[in-house]
Amino acid sequence: xxxxxxxxxxxxxxxxxxxxxxxxxxxxxxxxxxxxxxxxxxxxxxxxxxxxxxxxxxxxxxxxxxxxxxxxxxxxxxxxxxxxxxxxxxxxxxxxxxxxxxxxxxxxxxxxxxxxxxxxxxxxxxxxxxxxxxxxxxxxxxxxxxxxxxxxxxxxxxxxxxxxxxxxxxxxxxxxxxxxxxxxxxxxxxxxxxxxxxxxxxxxxxxxxxxxxxxxxxxxxxxxxxxxxxxxxxxxxxxxxxxxxxxxxxxxxxxxxxxxxxxxxxxxxxxxxxxxxxxxxxxxxxxxxxxxxxxxxxxxxxxxxxxxxxxxxxxxxxxxxxxxxxxxxxxxxxxxxxxxxxxxxxxxxxxxxxxxxxxxxxxxxxxxxxxxxxxxxxxxxxxxxxxxxxxxxxxxxxxxxxxxxxxxxxxxxxxxxxxxxxxxxxxxxxxxx
Amino acid sequence: xxxxxxxxxxxxxxxxxxxxxxxxxxxxxxxxxxxxxxxxxxxxxxxxxxxxxxxxxxxxxxxxxxxxxxxxxxxxxxxxxxxxxxxxxxxxxxxxxxxxxxxxxxxxxxxxxxxxxxxxxxxxxxxxxxxxxxxxxxxxxxxxxxxxxxxxxxxxxxxxxxxxxxxxxxxxxxxxxxxxxxxxxxxxxxxxxxxxxxxxxxxxxxxxxxxxxxxxxx
Numbered sequence: 001x002x003x004x005x006x007x008x009x010x011x012x013x014x015x016x017x018x019x020x021x022x023x024x025x026x027x028x029x030x031x032x033x034x035x036x037x038x039x040x041x042x043x044x045x046x047x048x049x050x051x052x053x054x055x056x057x058x059x060x061x062x063x064x065x066x067x068x069x070x071x072x073x074x075x076x077x078x079x080x081x082x083x084x085x086x087x088x089x090x091x092x093x094x095x096x097x098x099x100x101x102x103x104x105x106x107x108x109x110x111x112x113x114x115x116x117x118x119x120x121x122x123x124x125x126x127x128x129x130x131x132x133x134x135x136x137x138x139x140x141x142x143x144x145x146x147x148x149x150x151x152x153x154x155x156x157x158x159x160x161x162x163x164x165x166x167x168x169x170x171x172x173x174x175x176x177x178x179x180x181x182x183x184x185x186x187x188x189x190x191x192x193x194x195x196x197x198x199x200x201x202x203x204x205x206x207x208x209x210x211x212x213x214x215x216x217x218x219x220x221x222x223x224x225x226x227x228x229x230x231x232x233x234x235x236x237x238x239x240x241x242x243x244x245x246x247x248x249x250x251x252x253x254x255x256x257x258x259x260x261x262x263x264x265x266x267x268x269x270x271x272x273x274x275x276x277x278x279x280x281x282x283x284x285x286x287x288x289x290x291x292x293x294x295x296x297x298x299x300x301x302x303x304x305x306x307x308x309x310x311x312x313x314x315x316x317x318x319x320x321x322x323x324x325x326x327x328x329x330x331x332x333x334x335x336x337x338x339x340x341x342x343x344x345x346x347x348x349x350x351x352x353x354x355x356x357x358x359x360x361x362x363x364x365x366x367x368x369x370x371x372x373x374x375x376x377x378x379x380x381x382x383x384x385x386x387x388x389x390x391x392x393x394x395x396x397x398x399x400x401x402x403x404x405x406x407x408x409x410x411x412x413x414x415x416x417x418x419x420x421x422x423x424x425x426x427x428x429x430x431x432x433x
Numbered sequence: 434x435x436x437x438x439x440x441x442x443x444x445x446x447x448x449x450x451x452x453x454x455x456x457x458x459x460x461x462x463x464x465x466x467x468x469x470x471x472x473x474x475x476x477x478x479x480x481x482x483x484x485x486x487x488x489x490x491x492x493x494x495x496x497x498x499x500x501x502x503x504x505x506x507x508x509x510x511x512x513x514x515x516x517x518x519x520x521x522x523x524x525x526x527x528x529x530x531x532x533x534x535x536x537x538x539x540x541x542x543x544x545x546x547x548x549x550x551x552x553x554x555x556x557x558x559x560x561x562x563x564x565x566x567x568x569x570x571x572x573x574x575x576x577x578x579x580x581x582x583x584x585x586x587x588x589x590x591x592x593x594x595x596x597x598x599x600x601x602x603x604x605x606x607x608x609x610x611x612x613x614x615x616x617x618x619x620x621x622x623x624x625x626x627x628x629x630x631x632x633x634x635x636x637x638x639x640x641x642x643x644x645x646x647x648x649x650x651x
Contacts, residue, residue, distance in 0.1 A: 057514040057630035371513035380527040397471040399511040407507040408452035411444040
């Protein structure tokens, strides 16, 4: 066995000097001898390492050079099922109970889940009113226990700062909100700012009237503020639509208790994100990417999109305002040019942490196989005599083990990789967490 | 002048069931420290050193073969591992046991001592992993431990859902037939070399207990 820590000293007589540090010739000889010894040590160490690898099936990773941990990569995908970026055809979920429908509506792609097993849930929509207008008290008008009030306060509690009770859009509080709440499995970690577009068809905002033009409420009684609800909600017939995007392209966004917040403004993603009148955009709502929630200002939708939000109240009154948002979203694609998608366009965003392992296979390693087809007979003789001096094997699988040699992860190559004494291989194995 | 192919092969790994289990347990046991290579789906009969088009085509049938996806069952992956051996090796290290099949009565025991031929000192440090396919048929214990840390301990459900495999690691194993068998039962014992990767299988039969009923005279 080689002794690696031999001391190198200048011996009088051998190097013809009792003071080698002052003799340039002696110093050179010492350095040369030291270099030879160092090279010998390295050679012996390499040979020992090579011998130690023989008969082995495992190779240790060098944690410094072979492992690259915790690489963060942002992965974006189309928001909706099948990673599609557009939701154009929308369906309600008629499996919801009548009570559930007073609070929210589910939007599915492909079909109504009551009749289509392949239907995929994409998002929920709802309407909230600070004072509880637009719905009736479910407990008999005793305590203003209205669904719309509960919804408003629920989202205010989640998204606003403590003690901030009202949503504020461009400096103006609003009592009316429409909410789009993206299914968690669709948005993954968050909505991708800069890639959201809502297309809303203009609604008629019409109200019930009798034969003489007197306004009626949903029950057929005279009234002044009862707009159409449910299936009576109509597009205004002008073919007009508005497109809304988030303003992350122009605005770094605010960071508050609810995380990042961007404004929803008039604009389009077609041909790149473009905000309409960027110096003074029309504010339609707020986007909370981490929550997967978009809150639209009902007041502005009433004014600019003809929503005619039903704000009646009292026993038995249901405004069904979520239906208006549904009608406006689902009816928009028919109004846009053939090259422009209506409905909702959006992407999800997710940070994936990966560790890369560099599997380095040197020329002298892994050139034989335990595969039964690699041998013949019971004594382990190689199947081809040419393999004795020129073995050929094919790598198909990389197994990743812990110290106890438990197989923790496995990676397959797309094609067999030839390995022999003249080839080295470098395989980068990516493991996502 | 062509371009040299300098591409690094990048592959995505999946966690095995064992990997998920250790990751979920969160005791720092999920730490990948080593790798091994395998060629499970390669049949080297496809390699043809007599190919009429010459050396470049010897392995064409293998090289053009698509590879199936990885599956998370660690007992079904990495079966045939590649091994590092000196150039000029004529024989692959082979794991052997004296018995190719074993017959036992209830409670009868036998000892299995695997050894490795064709490679001096093979598997002497990490020993062998023995996987008994059906714990309902017999028991297995390691009677002599290996010099270094235990090897992989996969557990899988056998042909019968109630039958769990038993995996132990060591240099020597004792197998004992189970009592109360109402029929002759078979199991297999797979022994894998933890360093060289070779494997061998032993068939085990445990005979049922013949019970004589003695009638009582009136």
